[in-house]
Amino acid sequence: MKPRNVAESITDLTKNFFAAFIVGTLVFTIISDGVSNLFWDMLQDRLKSEDGGLSYNWLRFAIVLSLIVLLLSINYFTNFAQWAQKHIPFFRPPLQTNVERLTTPYPGLVVAMSPKDDSPAETVIRFHWNEGQAEHLQHCWIICTNKSLPYATQMVQRFTEEGITQGVKFHYGSYRLPNINDLAEPPTLLVSDDKIDDPNYVQMLVNGIYVDAALKELDSSEVIADYTGATKGMTAGILLACTEPDRPLQYISQLNRDIMAIRVSYKLSQA
Structure with a gap:
């Protein structure tokens, strides 16, 4: 042993x-x-x-x-x-990451919308919706680009027709986040084309989402971030924002399409 x-x-x-x-x-x-x-x-x-x-x-x-x-x-x-x-x-704490199949839905979810009809975002949203059972999704923040915003709008429309939006609040597009970095304008969940590959901006955006979640009485540990449908730059930003142990991550496995939870056991800090 x-x-x-x-x-x-x-x-x-x-x-x-x-x-x-x-x-x-x-x-x-x-x-x-x-x-x-x-x-x-x-x-x-x-x-x-x-x-x-x-x-x-x-x-x-x-x-x-x-x-x-x-x-x-x-x-x-x-x-x-x-x-x-x-x-x-x-x-020193061990620098390791635990990966396991996710079985429990979270009340808070952060997803990145892909510019296609079968975006992984819809798959993970339906998982956490959990058919409206006792434990199900309550707030979902959808990070969009100009190309993926129309697909996010169509997806939310489908959710509305199915009655999912009666139990889940979807935040996307022009939804404004807390301005934690004192920008000229409060950031929104719509990432402009010149910021798509900027991990620092996306990190700031995700940090703002967690502040917004706290205002909605959701603890960081109750909000999981999915980076399956994100671009490489957006993925890096999401990962940087979720290096804290109380911010869980997830992705869809390419092997069996299971949703995998990543439990990070370390925190990055400046030297």
């Missing part, structure tokens, strides 16, 4: 309940209690050997309180965690 799998077995109950319970609950508890008792017993013996020293109980209280204050101060008033992750390999 690989070391990483052993770690998962003792920290994740869903991987191996028996191993997680025995090692995580019993063994670690015995070790921590043993170290703790050893420290306090040595401290108590040291105090007994000295005359006129502080009360053992008061000293124990002072040490515990000091440790709590120290840990809280490091966590909330310093950048120690970021420094440790940057300079100490042991503290």
